[in-house]
Amino acid sequence: MRSGFGCESCGSPGVRLPADLTDDAMISCDGCGCTLMAWGAFKRRVEAQEAAERREPSERHAAAAQQRATR
Ligand SMILES: [Zn+2]
Numbered sequence: 001m002r003s004g005f006g007c008e009s010c011g012s013p014g015v016r017l018p019a020d021l022t023d024d025a026m027i028s029c030d031g032c033g034c035t036l037m038a039w040g041a042f043k044r045r046v047e048a049q050e051a052a053e054r055r056e057p058s059e060r061h062a063a064a065a066q067q068r069a070t071r
Contacts, residue, residue, distance in 0.1 A: 009034050
């Protein structure tokens with residue numbers, strides 16, 4: 001899962017998701033194992049990032065959509 005950010009401690013972009021995905025469940029860094037944030041906060045962060053990407057110029061959007069289609 002791509003999170004779009006790196007751990008502040010070790011720079012790892014990977015996260016360990018909790019088995020129980022409630023908004024209060026904490027996710028931890030896949031690199032150093034430190035607690036990052038609650039799943040609910042993480043989810044909102046990812047959603048905000050995706051919304052920001054959708055607001056990019058249509059040319060870049062089209063290129064991104066093409067990349068997704070050919071993956
Ligand atoms: Zn880390």
